[in-house]
Amino acid sequence: MSEIAQPSPIAVPLGAVRPLLLNWRRHVPLLLVAPLLIYMLVLYALPVLAMLLRSLNDPTWTLSHYTALFEDVVFAKTFWITINTSVTVTLGCLVLGYPVAMGLVRAKAMAPLILIVILLPFWTSVLVRSYAWMVLLGRHGLVNEGLIAIGMIDRPLRILNTPLATQIAMIHILLPYMILPIANALRQIDPSLIRAASGLGATPFMTFRQIILPLSMSGVAAGTLLTFVLALGFYITPAMVGGPRDITLSMLIAQEVDQLNWPYAATLSAVLLATALAILAAARHLPGVGNAFRMSMR
Amino acid sequence: MGKNRSHLHLGRRTALGLVGAGLAAPFIRPSLAQQAWPEQTSIPDILKGSGEIRIAGYGGTMQEAQTKGYYESFEKLSGIKVRPFPGANAPKVKAMVETGNVEWDLAQLSRGSIMNLQKTGDYFEKIDYSIVDDGVGKEYRFEYGLEMLLWAQVLAYRTDAFKGAVPTGWADFWDTKKFPGDRAMFGTGGGGWPEMEIALMAAGVPADKLYPLDVDKALASYSKIKKDVVKWWETGAVPIQLLTDREVTMTTVWNGRMAALQAAGVPAAISWNQGLLKRDAWGIPKGAKNKVNAMKFVAFSTMAIPQARVALGIPYGSVNIKSDEYIPAARQEVLPSAPAIKKQLVNYNYDWWIANREAVIPKFNKWLLS
Numbered sequence: 258m259s260e261i262a263q264p265s266p267i268a269v270p271l272g273a274v275r276p277l278l279l280n281w282r283r284h285v286p287l288l289l290v291a292p293l294l295i296y297m298l299v300l301y302a303l304p305v306l307a308m309l310l311r312s313l314n315d316p317t318w319t320l321s322h323y324t325a326l327f328e329d330v331v332f333a334k335t336f337w338i339t340i341n342t343s344v345t346v347t348l349g350c351l352v353l354g355y356p357v358a359m360g361l362v363r364a365k366a367m368a369p370l371i372l373i374v375i376l377l378p379f380w381t382s383v384l385v386r387s388y389a390w391m392v393l394l395g396r397h398g399l400v401n402e403g404l405i406a407i408g409m410i411d412r413p414l415r416i417l418n419t420p421l422a423t424q425i426a427m428i429h430i431l432l433p434y435m436i437l438p439i440a441n442a443l444r445q446i447d448p449s450l451i452r453a454a455s456g457l458g459a460t461p462f463m464t465f466r467q468i469i470l471p472l473s474m475s476g477v478a479a480g481t482l483l484t485f486v487l488a489l490g491f492y493i494t495p496a497m498v499g500g501p502r503d504i505t506l507s508m509l510i511a512q513e514v515d516q517l518n519w520p521y522a523a524t525l526s527a528v529l530l531a532t533a534l535a536i537l538a539a540a541r542h543l544p545g546v547g548n549a550f551r552m553s554m555r
Numbered sequence: 556m557g558k559n560r561s562h563l564h565l566g567r568r569t570a571l572g573l574v575g576a577g578l579a580a581p582f583i584r585p586s587l588a589q590q591a592w593p594e595q596t597s598i599p600d601i602l603k604g605s606g607e608i609r610i611a612g613y614g615g616t617m618q619e620a621q622t623k624g625y626y627e628s629f630e631k632l633s634g635i636k637v638r639p640f641p642g643a644n645a646p647k648v649k650a651m652v653e654t655g656n657v658e659w660d661l662a663q664l665s666r667g668s669i670m671n672l673q674k675t676g677d678y679f680e681k682i683d684y685s686i687v688d689d690g691v692g693k694e695y696r697f698e699y700g701l702e703m704l705l706w707a708q709v710l711a712y713r714t715d716a717f718k719g720a721v722p723t724g725w726a727d728f729w730d731t732k733k734f735p736g737d738r739a740m741f742g743t744g745g746g747g748w749p750e751m752e753i754a755l756m757a758a759g760v761p762a763d764k765l766y767p768l769d770v771d772k773a774l775a776s777y778s779k780i781k782k783d784v785v786k787w788w789e790t791g792a793v794p795i796q797l798l799t800d801r802e803v804t805m806t807t808v809w810n811g812r813m814a815a816l817q818a819a820g821v822p823a824a825i826s827w828n829q830g831l832l833k834r835d836a837w838g839i840p841k842g843a844k845n846k847v848n849a850m851k852f853v854a855f856s857t858m859a860i861p862q863a864r865v866a867l868g869i870p871y872g873s874v875n876i877k878s879d880e881y882i883p884a885a886r887q888e889v890l891p892s893a894p895a896i897k898k899q900l901v902n903y904n905y906d907w908w909i910a911n912r913e914a915v916i917p918k919f920n921k922w923l924l925s
Contacts, residue, residue, distance in 0.1 A: 329917075330921050330924070330925075331917060331920040331921050331924060334924040335924070391796075391800075395800050395802060396800070396801060396802055397800060397801055398800075415737075415785070417802065418785040418786050418802065496744070496789070500785070501781075501784055501785060501786060501787050501923070502923065502924055504920075504923075504924065508744075511744070512743060512744060512920075514646055515644070515646060515744070515745055515746030515747075516743075516746055516912070516916060517645065517646060517649065517671060517672060517675065517746075518913075519649075
């Protein structure tokens with residue numbers, strides 16, 4: 258999502274006498290990425306492929322694991338729960354994150370402090386944060402005790418062990434992924450545009466609607482995509498704070514692995530991966546998102 | 556503990572297990588009280604050797620009890636070094652054997668998880684029963700593993716929740732009028748199997764008529780409690796946490812976990828009646844480098860004194876009939892192997908589950924999400 262400066266081919270004229278060296282230099286960019294590329298290929302891509310292959314060739318070559326998906330009510334419901342949770346969480350992150358991103362960009366002296374506040378939970382493990390939410394949202398946790406103390410409720414609400422708890426905890430965990438790309442996009446808006454708008458008599462709201470919002474769409478798109486795709490794969494949090502029926506696709510995959518039904522686990526993983534890729538591919542064609550992609554290619 | 560009780564699985568399971576360790580941390584060492592522990596002073600020459608053995612267990616308090624119970628004395632008496640690892644589970648054994656990179660010589664699993672895997676290929680070595688102590692009951696022996704720890708999945712409740720009323724069985728667990736409050740039960744996570752036996756007993760099926768399980772009847776019974784079950788737990792730390800935080804008034808638990816809870820002063824108790832008596836088992840992954848040493852350790856660890864020592868360290872029972880003489884009467888009151896408790900428990904039938912798991916679990920999942 259951030260801009261990666263593409264090293265341009267070195268253009269020092271070397272003359273025809275050293276074609277070999279020239280050739281070598283032309284491949285410098287490739288050589289620079291080669292170690293990571295090899296690392297990712299051998300230690301990530303190949304194992305993932307081998308795992309996905311199990312959905313097709315275990316015990317023999319077959320499509321039966323995929324056709325089984327269509328009859329699997331559990332898969333259908335789990336898939337729906339996963340998508341539904343991811344959409345809700347992404348919207349929550351957007352609504353809460355956008356103003357924070359604006360605040361972060363506008364703050365001058367406070368900016369480092371705000372950044373730390375955003376990033377601090379980012380550096381804490383998902384596990385610890387989920388556990389913290391258990392303490393906060395429990396029937397005798399801080400939130401319930403607080404609401405009782407100020408007289409808003411008489412008896413503790415059940416928040417922990419519900420889908421709401423999953424959403425609250427996931428939004429908290431994923432917020433930085435929304436805030437940072439948006440802030441990045443906002444920071445690149447030429448301040449003179451905003452000054453010009455207000456000079457021409459635009460109200461702050463009009464400036465926001467017609468200048469800031471459209472120009473930050475690339476950040477919104479990047480943040481939304483990132484948050485959504487990450488949300489698709491969550492399982493620690495729903496397992497810890499979620500309700501009795503909050504079974505996400507990842508939880509189902511873990512269950513199938515534990516039950517030694519590996520081909521089907523691989524099939525479900527393939528579906529999860531394909532969903533994420535399909536969303537990325539489809540989102541490319543949206544105007545704002547297209548910008549985000551182009552930006553990173555610049 | 557077996558596969559269904561391990562709390563240090565891959566990924567989420569690892570994560571949840573760490574939570575478990577964290578939650579349990581304040582309560583660790585509840586029962587390593589300094590009583591007169593029996594000491595194994597010598598072993599047959601056939602159990603002696605050299606080199607090492609890598610044993611996968613569950614870490615935490617279990618590993619502490621095992622270290623004190625039999626790892627240390629085995630090292631001293633046999634000359635074989637013991638290297639314990641946490642995170643034992645059957646999927647990892649499958650992966651290790653399939654990739655030819657067997658990192659464990661011995662794993663603490665269950666008859667269920669061992670035979671489930673063995674059903675699909677050759678993943679475990681056969682046990683050499685010629686060196687196993689004759690105090691180990693026949694019922695604990697099987698071709699590819701030896702059961703080495705008795706534990707119970709039992710009803711636990713907050714003693715401060717029901718004005719002195721005491722639940723004494725699963726019908727009470729289902730009775731939310733007499734015993735108000737939310738419930739938690741074991742689900743299908745962690746490779747475990749749902750507590751269908753419990754649902755059936757709640758519906759009035761006698762303990763000796765449970766198997767073969769009537770799955771539809773069990774689900775119908777489950778439906779009556781479903782709205783009160785706030786959590787289908789999958790690691791042992793979760794029900795303990797729910798009881799501590801007063802999220803539930805009653806739950807199913809692994810009996811060993813309750814000792815820590817009670818030691819921490821939480822007003823909670825076990826109701827042993829109609830609990831499920833389960834067993835952990837040693838399994839030797841196929842192709843283990845030190846399988847001879849593993850076999851020797853399997854034999855040593857199921858001898859009377861090593862078994863008794865573990866039972867003194869953590870409230871799980873012995874599979875060796877001769878252990879009882881080394882366990883004080885006071886300790887017997889918390890052990891699922893104690894005669895007075897064991898007779899209230901229902902012998903868990905792993906074989907039924909191995910044969911029927913594939914059909915039952917999707918059915919349960921479907922019911923859960925409906």
